[in-house]
Amino acid sequence: MRAKITYFTLAAVLIVYFVLVGTRGYMLIREGTLLTVTFGVAVLILPAIGLWFLWHTTQFARKANLLAAELEAEGGLPVDELVRTPGGRIDRDSADEVFARRRAETEDTPDDWRSWFRLAVAYHDARDTPRARKAMQHAIALRDGRAVRA
Template structure:
């Protein structure tokens, strides 16, 4: 719940920022000189890119949460199996074991979104965000019946 509140507050702050930046861009365009019109147009592009990124991120999180709820209803949500050192760092051997099991599971059933979801969770637990995101995108695409890139 705390993560959802943080996400909503951050998104709201970003939207306010985008509105402020956008209004500055409009003011620059209204000035009417060639330089300010060019700068205003450039300034307006930034909030548009930001809004697009925020929208895509929100869609991704929403879809991942839907998959998690579905997997939870089936009783198939994975647990964090990674051993940690007393300092809280992930034990490398433990991570290698978990990844080997998750990869083998995914190789045995490459068209099952559930295996890709569990692999994504293992990457996330190990703080490997790029791989976690790619595996989750793969799981979402499989779940939705969309073509999946290799």
């Protein structure tokens, strides 16, 4: 719950920032000179990119949470079986062992979004965020019926 509050607080701050930057860009464009119009358009591009990124990140998180809820209802969420250090960090060897099992499961059932979801969690536990995100995107695409078979 704390992560959601933090996410929505930061998203709200970003939106306020985008509005402030957007109004400055609009004011520059209203000046009407070649230089201010050019700068105004450039300033407006940044909030547009930021809003696009925020929208896609929010949709990704929403869809991943829906998959997690569906998997939890089925009783298929991965069990936390990782060994942790006294400080609470995940032991690397433990994460690698769980990852190997999740990868084998995914190779056995490559068209099952559930195995891809569990693989994404294993990637995340192994601190490989880019691959975790790609695996979760593939799980979402499989669940939505729009995945392309490799």
